Amino acid sequence: MSDKKLKPAPLANEGLSPDERGLFCDAAPREYEPAKGVIEDFYNWARAESLWILGFGTGCGAIELRPLMTSRFDMYRYGIQARPTPRQSCVFVIGGYASVKTLKRIVRSYEQMMGPKFVVALGSCTINGGMYWDSYNTIKRIDQYIPVDVYITGCMPRPEALLAGFQELKKIIKAGKGEGQNIYARDFAWYKANQKQIIKNWDMPDYNW
Amino acid sequence: MDATLLQRVGYAFVSLFVITNYGLLLIGSMARISAKVQGRVGQPVYQPYIDIIKSSAKRNSIGHGVMFYLGPVFRLAGGVGTYMFIPAVFGSALFMNFSDSGDLLLVMYFIFFGQLGMALGASEGGHPYSAIGVSRGLAQMTAFEVPFALSVIAVAVQYGTLDITAIVAAQQGGFMHWTLATNPLAVVAALIAFLGMSMHNPFSVVIAPQEIPIGPPTEYQSNLLGMLQTNRAIFNGAKLVLYMNLFFGGATNIVVMVIKTFLIYFINVFVGQAFPRLRVDQSIRFFLGVPTLIGIASVLIAAF
Numbered sequence: 001m002s003d004k005k006l007k008p009a010p011l012a013n014e015g016l017s018p019d020e021r022g023l024f025c026d027a028a029p030r031e032y033e034p035a036k037g038v039i040e041d042f043y044n045w046a047r048a049e050s051l052w053i054l055g056f057g058t059g060c061g062a063i064e065l066r067p068l069m070t071s072r073f074d075m076y077r078y079g080i081q082a083r084p085t086p087r088q089s090c091v092f093v094i095g096g097y098a099s100v101k102t103l104k105r106i107v108r109s110y111e112q113m114m115g116p117k118f119v120v121a122l123g124s125c126t127i128n129g130g131m132y133w134d135s136y137n138t139i140k141r142i143d144q145y146i147p148v149d150v151y152i153t154g155c156m157p158r159p160e161a162l163l164a165g166f167q168e169l170k171k172i173i174k175a176g177k178g179e180g181q182n183i184y185a186r187d188f189a190w191y192k193a194n195q196k197q198i199i200k201n202w203d204m205p206d207y208n209w
Numbered sequence: 210m211d212a213t214l215l216q217r218v219g220y221a222f223v224s225l226f227v228i229t230n231y232g233l234l235l236i237g238s239m240a241r242i243s244a245k246v247q248g249r250v251g252q253p254v255y256q257p258y259i260d261i262i263k264s265s266a267k268r269n270s271i272g273h274g275v276m277f278y279l280g281p282v283f284r285l286a287g288g289v290g291t292y293m294f295i296p297a298v299f300g301s302a303l304f305m306n307f308s309d310s311g312d313l314l315l316v317m318y319f320i321f322f323g324q325l326g327m328a329l330g331a332s333e334g335g336h337p338y339s340a341i342g343v344s345r346g347l348a349q350m351t352a353f354e355v356p357f358a359l360s361v362i363a364v365a366v367q368y369g370t371l372d373i374t375a376i377v378a379a380q381q382g383g384f385m386h387w388t389l390a391t392n393p394l395a396v397v398a399a400l401i402a403f404l405g406m407s408m409h410n411p412f413s414v415v416i417a418p419q420e421i422p423i424g425p426p427t428e429y430q431s432n433l434l435g436m437l438q439t440n441r442a443i444f445n446g447a448k449l450v451l452y453m454n455l456f457f458g459g460a461t462n463i464v465v466m467v468i469k470t471f472l473i474y475f476i477n478v479f480v481g482q483a484f485p486r487l488r489v490d491q492s493i494r495f496f497l498g499v500p501t502l503i504g505i506a507s508v509l510i511a512a513f
Contacts, residue, residue, distance in 0.1 A: 032268040046262040071248035076240075079256060084422035087271075087430040090263070114430045115268045181268070209271055 008188075015202035024205040029185040032115060040176065047090065047116060048173040051166065054089035054113065055082040058106055059096030061122040064159055073159045080166055086112040091169070094148075096156075097125035097138045103145060104199050110146045111208040115181030118149045118173065120165055127151055144194045147180040212302055220303050221293060225443070227304075227463075228292055228450070232442025233257045235449075235471065239478050246482045257442065261435045270431035273334050280330015281429065281436040287323020288440040291316055292447035298466055299377045299459040312371040313361060316451060320406075323444065324350060327425055334428030342424025345489045346415040352496035353405030353412075359504025360399035364455055367392055367511040373451075377459035387458040395507035396456045400476060401500040403452060405492065407445065407474075410481030414489045449473050 008028040013021050034040045057065065068075040069082060083089035086109045098106055110117070121142050124130035129140035142148055149172055152165040172178050184191060188207075196202055212220065237254040244251025272278060294311035298304035328347060331339040365371050367388070368379045380386045389396050405412040416424040426437055449470035453459060457473070460466035487495065 043262070043266040046259050046266055050256070050259045050263040074244075074249040074251070076244060076252040077250040079252060079259060081252075085427050087428055088264075088423070088426075088434055090267075114270060 008185075011206040013205045015204060015206070025207070025209045026205070027207070027209070029111075029181075029188055029207055031182045031185045034176065034179075041174075044174050044176055044178075047178070048170040049079040051078075051080045051091045051118075051169070052083040052089040053080060053091045053093055054086050054109060055084050056086075056092075056105075056109055057095045058098055058102050059094070059123070059125065061096030061125075061156055062093070063095075064122070064156055064162055065093060065095065067159045068162060073163065075163065075166070078163070078166060078170075086110075087114060089113060090117050092117065092119045092146075094119060094121045094126050094142050096123040097130065097132045097135075098142055099138050100198055101137075103139055103195070104204075106142075107145065107195055107199075108204065108208045110184075116173075116178055117181055118169060118178050119146055119180060120150045120152065120162075120169060121148045122152050122162070122165075123157060124153060124155045127153065130155055139198060145191060145198070147183045147191075149178055149180055217307070221306055224297060224304050224306055225289065225292065228297065228446040229439065229443050231467065231470075232444075232446035233261075235445060235474060236442060239474065242475075242478055243482060246478075257438065261438050264430075264435035264438065265432045267431035270433065273428065276333040277330050277428070278433070280327050280333070281433045281440070283326020283330065284323040285436055285440045285443075287319050287321075287326060288444035288447060290319035290322065292443055292450070294319070294373075295447060295451050295454060296374050296377065296459070297450050298463055299374070299381070299454075299461055301462070304463070304466075305374075308374050313365065313373055313376075313455075314371060316373070317358075317361065320448070321350065321354075323440070331425035331428070336427045338421040338423075339425050339427045341421050342415055342427070346425060348489055349405060349412060349415060349492055349496075352493040353402040353500075356398040356496060356500035356504040357402035357406070359501065359508055360395040360402070361455070363392055363395040363398075363504070363507040363511040364388060366508065367395075373454055377454050380458040381461075384458070388456040389458075392507055392511055394503050394510060398500050398504035398507055399452065399456060400473075401503075402496070403448070403473075404477060404480055405496060406448060407477050409477040411484040411487050412492050413481075413486050414492060445474070446470070 008030055010026040011028050013024060013026055016024060035043060053065070067073050090113065092110055092113065094106065121127070125132055125138070126142040129138065132138040133140060139145065150165050150169045152161050154161055192206060234254060237252070237257050240256070241251040241254055293306050294308055294316050296305045296308035324346060328343045331343050364376060368376050370376060380388060384390060408415050426434065429437060450466070452473050453466065453469045457469050460469055
């Protein structure tokens, strides 16, 4: 949480027209140092036990999130809740294939989330494209565009697999390895270049606060 | 009762600490009870604590100007202010708070102060859904205010005072002295208003999760959200204690306080699990209809 690190250079925001640039923030994301020792462990425990999912289904896999909320699988008992706004949620579930159009929304929503934030990628399509591997308008590997913490394989993965994936995510967070936000800030240029390669009509700021 | 000012401030902090924890546990246990109704296991009772720790442990946050930061501060001030002028336990030096200064009108002002402050702060966030949530909230608030104010007038007329401690004192001496027994219509009107006030299910259109993302606090995150979550516990506790004092004979010790407030809060869950969400125009028509007539009847009964 210290400000010791130098602030990165401001972004160019070339996608915006010159008169719009003043309306948007041009600050690049920066890395945040974790707290020290026991305090960070305690924070990580709280982060792991209170996972708020962003309720934004990006593909067919999002249908598997609905049974989790109801009585059969009941994710609430593991401290997992759905949260309708990216500002308040901390887990982004990529529900299967991401089309080029959706990728833009995924990037915007991911950047609006407050850190530490975690990404769970669902289904084969997020790993290697799955059955859409040669499609003209879906991307193949989601972790070239945003950092991913946990993959859940399957087409479709069952709700049980999702619950197992969330337990795995909890272990990662408790071990202090859920640093996706810092990875994204460190390799920001690489991620941004990959995103811009896919999203042709880039009409938004380079980093969406 | 002869405590110095410094002692009383210390007592107030203890009292605030107790009501915060009680409020959080109340929210947690009610979520669990709702889960049982739906056939689920439900979240742990201590989940609200973890949520607050997690929100406060976020590493970055964004702001939208001074008023945006002041919104949750006003909300918290409204919650603490409401609680500070109500005696939580009648006759106890520790839990009397500052109830000897201020009266029922001040408490009613504090109940709505927080919501107005939050409305200003949320509008500053610039999110369209915040503005929708705020307009719905203020409209619904104006509507349930009518039966609530009428029943408060009935109580004030009946006991001839606005001092909450005096109202509790007049209700001592058994069940038949409670407002519930002496003026049941006022209690009915106030409890219907309470359903609107606590924004549980039939009147949850302000927050309306999944419809307008989460209403006024859409843009609030990190420690600001933690502050709002803490306030929710304090404010819930304060409203319950106020209702217990006005209508259910107050409490002479903390165990009675916990039992009575738990049962009052349970009304919310009972109604909330049975009825679906109303639209905002429906809820306004509802509050200005039968509950208002009941409120007027209760004033008439108290006056004649």
